[in-house]
Amino acid sequence: MKDITTTQDIQLLVNTFYESVRESEIGFFFEEIAQVNWEKHLPKMYIFWQALLFADVKFNGNPMGAHFPINEKMAMEKHHFDTWLSLWKSTVDQLFSGEIAESAKSKAENIASLMAYKMEMDTKLRKL
Numbered sequence: 592m593k594d595i596t597t598t599q600d601i602q603l604l605v606n607t608f609y610e611s612v613r614e615s616e617i618g619f620f621f622e623e624i625a626q627v628n629w630e631k632h633l634p635k636m637y638i639f640w641q642a643l644l645f646a647d648v649k650f651n652g653n654p655m656g657a658h659f660p661i662n663e664k665m666a667m668e669k670h671h672f673d674t675w676l677s678l679w680k681s682t683v684d685q686l687f688s689g690e691i692a693e694s695a696k697s698k699a700e701n702i703a704s705l706m707a708y709k710m711e712m713d714t715k716l717r718k719l
């Protein structure tokens with residue numbers, strides 16, 4: 592199996608991942624809570640992952656900030672992030688193997704864990 596080396600690889604990875612996300616128990620965050628426009632969201636995610644894995648483009652979005660409005664409508668809890676991460680890891684493993692594939696999993700794990708913490712704090716502070 593090959594490693595993640597091209598922008599096409601990233602597109603395949605991201606498309607496959609969100610196909611399973613949409614069908615999973617966290618799909619409603621995208622479909623109902625945020626009512627995501629997939630034609631806009633997917634290309635944004637290609638750039639995000641390309642910036643993280645190849646460092647040859649800049650991501651101009653706001654990866655953490657984008658999640659606070661969603662968290663306000665429906666708390667994003669640790670178990671949601673566990674589902675997100677396990678889908679991400681299994682999608683990577685299903686399609687690729689190598690150093691960059693490993694990095695895709697560990698970077699996602701770090702961000703997911705920080706994001707889960709920030710969302711939990713946000714929920715707690717709003718309840719005060």
Ligand code: HEM
Nearest residue numbers: 620621625627632639652653654657671672675699702703
């Ligand atoms: C339970 C876990 C998660 C859920 C339910 C979730 C859901 C969402 C939703 C609904 C959006 C907004 C889409 C839109 O309206 O365009 C979004 C944006 C985004 N998410 Fe997540 N997300 C999760 C975890 C993560 C993680 C772990 C990462 C990074 C590794 C991530 C990266 C991003 C990025 C980069 C954006 C775009 C930010 C921008 O607009 O600048 N998400 N997410």
